[in-house]
Amino acid sequence: MGVARARGRLRPMNQPIALKSDGLARRLFRVADLDRMVEVGVLEPDERIELVRGELIPMAAKGARHEILRINLNLYLGDNRPKEISFAPEPGWRLAEFIYLEPDFIFYSAGTPYAELKAGDVSLVIEISDTSLGYDLGVKAGLYAELGVTEYWVIDAAERVTHVHKTPTPTGYAERRAYPAETALTPDRIRGLTLRLADIPGT
Structure with a gap:
């Protein structure tokens, strides 16, 4: 976890960390990280995901x-x-x-x-x-x-x-x-x- 493959090698995503109001830390993702997740197969290209202030939000299937x-x-x-x-x-x-x-x-x-x-x-x-x-x-x-x-x-x-x-x-x-x-x-x-x-x- 926390790495992505590029040109045949793995490189760190270097995610920043934020402390939320519940006192727990969160690893934050960038839009560029989403692109890399799709590239290496962590996310499907058509998977419904939104990124809100660095947090991944899976979206329900559309009815x-x-x-x-x-x-x-x-x-x-x-x-x-x-x-x-x-x-x-x-x-x-x-x-x-x-x-x-x-x-x-x-x-x-x-x-x-x-x-x-x-x-x-x-x-x-x-x-x-x-x-x-x-x-x-x-x-x-x-x-x-x-x-x-x-x-x-x-x-x-x-x-x-x-x-x-x-x-x-x-x-x-x-x-x-x-x-x-x-x-x-x-x-x-x-x-x-x-x-x-x-x-x-x-x-």
Whole structure:
């Protein structure tokens, strides 16, 4: 453990250590460490893992309800977004040395190369939650706010409610509000896009 193979040899990962509030130390991983884990077979290339402040978070398999909603949203958003806005479905987002996330959708200016995308460049992040609602509304909301994502939506696939987060601060979003499926929502920085969840098949 704690090593990775490169060009036929093993090399240390040199993970930093952090002391958490429970008094126990944690070995922290970098995004580069995840790449090496895939390279040597510790992780599968399609394994669903997120990295939050250096800690590995295994993600549950996506259920049918999540996938039906995601597929139909993908079709709707692709057809209805303004042409000056790009969107990436299920991107592997390398936000910082110790942060790697896989949101369902991110929206950003079409003139920004994806490889150079920073949190502040993003107009909207959408997560679809089925079994991960607490994580998406808690840990990930705090992380996105801290990083400066201006608007973050969490769509509760079971209850058909959209939790809208705005005005990021270092301690979380200052504005948080839940909207029923019948409400037409428009992101602050994507004025040409309106989403009414009740109109999306599968919801």
